[in-house]
Amino acid sequence: MSDTSYAYAQVRETISQQIAEQKLTGNLPSERELCATYDVARSTLRQALGQLEHMGLIYRKNRSGWYVCPRKLKYDPMQHTSFLQYTTAQGFQPSTKLVEQKKQKPCKEIANALELDGRTSLTSILRVRSVDGRTVVVEELNFSNKHLPNIDKHDLSLSISVLLKNTYHHHNVLYDIAVESCCLFNPIAQYLNTYDGALGLKVTRIVRDLEGTAFEFDREYWRHDALMIENKAKLHF
Amino acid sequence: MSDTSYAYAQVRETISQQIAEQKLTGNLPSERELCATYDVARSTLRQALGQLEHMGLIYRKNRSGWYVCPRKLKYDPMQHTSFLQYTTAQGFQPSTKLVEQKKQKPCKEIANALELDGRTSLTSILRVRSVDGRTVVVEELNFSNKHLPNIDKHDLSLSISVLLKNTYHHHNVLYDIAVESCCLFNPIAQYLNTYDGALGLKVTRIVRDLEGTAFEFDREYWRHDALMIENKAKLHF
DNA sequence: GCGCATATTTGGTATGGACCAAATGACGGC
DNA sequence: GCCGTCATTTGGTCCATACCAAATATGCGC
Known part of the structure; x- marks a missing residue:
């Protein structure tokens, strides 16, 4: 107590x-x-x-x-089960909406992570995902046009992992994930139907091919109350 | 902006x-x-x-x-590098203090996770860990006496992983980790030199042997501003 | 029943004042 | 120089009040 x-x-x-x-x-x-x-x-x-x-x-x-609050969603950022898959498996009704798609120059953080200079173009999409009618995460995905030629010509409202697999033949990838608590500000707070300054969880993801070349940089802003990060692994001392 | x-x-x-x-x-x-x-x-x-x-x-x-705030500590709960190791590697001065050790009956949550009945005894320790003189995490470790006979007879202020390896021959273990944001209340808030109701990150860990039998249940309460969870993995689509 | 304007309720923002407990700093005695 | 004592500063708690903007309920006209 x-x-x-x-x-x-x-x-x-x-x-x-x-x-x-x-x-x-x-x-x-x-x-x-x-x-x-x-x-x-x-x-x-x-x-x-x-x-x-x-x-x-x-x-x-x-x-x-x-x-x-409804019960929390369990999410393993290291697994590659799709949002649709792991939400329905837990008995939620998921939905995704593509909010925006644009081609732009990378910001400093992304240029650094993807080892691009400031002039290389980037294809960025913003999408919001909900469970049971409640928006729980805003995702910003950034793809390097240099490493994924003509990615902006594809329909990015469909499954990205299928696209990476079938079109770009990335069957094996390396994930670099970071999770930290953060503050949600407008306009992201508005997408999440919350207030400017609300508490959130930020998941950052860098995706590389097996040579270590990074081609994707994602930022996920989660409602802090909607999410429990889960992770299973086998360790050798 | x-x-x-x-x-x-x-x-x-x-x-x-x-x-x-x-x-x-x-x-x-x-x-x-x-x-x-x-x-x-x-x-x-x-x-x-x-x-x-x-x-x-x-x-x-x-x-x-x-x-x-000083810079954040990077921490990969799936790795088995010790606190000493990963803090010094990042240029921090770590220290650990054992606050309490006792033998007790498991609470409901632990009994459930470790598949114990309410009468089986548990060896629990509470320790606080600091970097550069600032306490960043309070850890509560719980060991099943049934699966780790006489664990309470050992000096638990020393490295637990060495003990598990050398005495109990657990060279390979399975980790079940959960991370979620939480509120820190007294007395934990006091250990962390913060206030009742402060924001925190809670890491829950269940450790099993290769047969899947759980023998350890840990709860870590981190200062939310001291920690960035990091994680690297190779994935196959 | 439906659509629309209006009134009401709700949380969001902001002020200013009050008192308390703990941490800190200043002081004095040794 | 060290160690207590005491006054001051600091954040922590709590109150009453006010006004705003958006969400919601109400009621009217059709």
Whole structure:
């Protein structure tokens, strides 16, 4: 049991317990109602709600209200099962929407990672992915035109891994993944139906061929409360 | 560039930029000073500071002040390089302290993961690990006495992997890792010199032998701003 | 029943003041 | 120079209030 010596901690523990016992489902009462119930100021209540949000127990829809979080999606960035595959396997209804596709020059970070100079062109797509009608991740995928000739001529709203396999014959690739917590700002926060400054998880991925030449650089911005990273491996001491 | 239509966002962007340009290092001016500088109320300023904290740019020492974050530690939970190894390799000064060791009955979650009944005993240790004098992670390690006979008779302040290898002959093991964002509460928050409700990253690890029998269950609570999870793999489409 | 304008509710932003506890710094005695 | 004591500074908690913008509910006309 956590510390309950402060008002916000008591409110937090009470609500947290009600959620655990499933006495609280769907959407919560309004902040002003909760203030009255627990006899605290709105700022104190919002401190409690903020912590419950960080615990992944509740989330907010912009100016609409607070809701109890659905269960988390389990995701292994090292596996190459598709989004469709691993979400449906866990009983979710997935959907993906391609938001934008453009050809552009790489930023410093990408140029560095893909060992490109600033003039080489890059094909970038932005897509949002949802489960059960709730957007959980915004993905920015960047492909090096130099290493994947004419990639911008293909339909990138279809499966990218199939494209890499069939058209570019990348059957074996190396993954470089980084996961860190981050802050979500507009416009990404808006895609995720959350607020400017919300908490998120950032997954960065560099994809290389077996010679070590990098041809893809991805950034995934996840709702922090929608995701649990999972990973299995065999180790030799 | 992020949204700056609000006061807190402007303060955030200004300070963020000063940190990026290294005009701001070490500890920040006091909150009341910053309020005067940016002409905002303290709660507004604290909202900005809170977001910079979530971005991993600044952190606070309890009732002492705000400080610019040192660089993050890179950590691959799937590798079996020791804490000592990977921290020094990155130029940090590591240290570990064993806080507590006890023999106890497993909680529900652990009993379930290790397939024990509630009566089987468990040897648990709690240790804190620091880099450059800053505590970054609290680890709780739990060993099944049934599968590792007399483990409580050994000195668990030494390297556990050496013990597993030499005494119990576990040269090959299976790892089940989960990473998710979490909230840090007392007393763990206190070990990490942070506040009740601070943001963290939780790493859960189940260790099995090659037959799949689990004998160890670990929980790591990391400062969210101290850690970047890294992972490399070769994949076959 | 449907569409549209309007009123209401909701969270989001922001202010300013108050008090507390712990960390820090200054001071004095030794 | 060291070690306690005490005053000051600092962030941590909490309150009451106000106004805004967007989401939602309401009710009217058709």
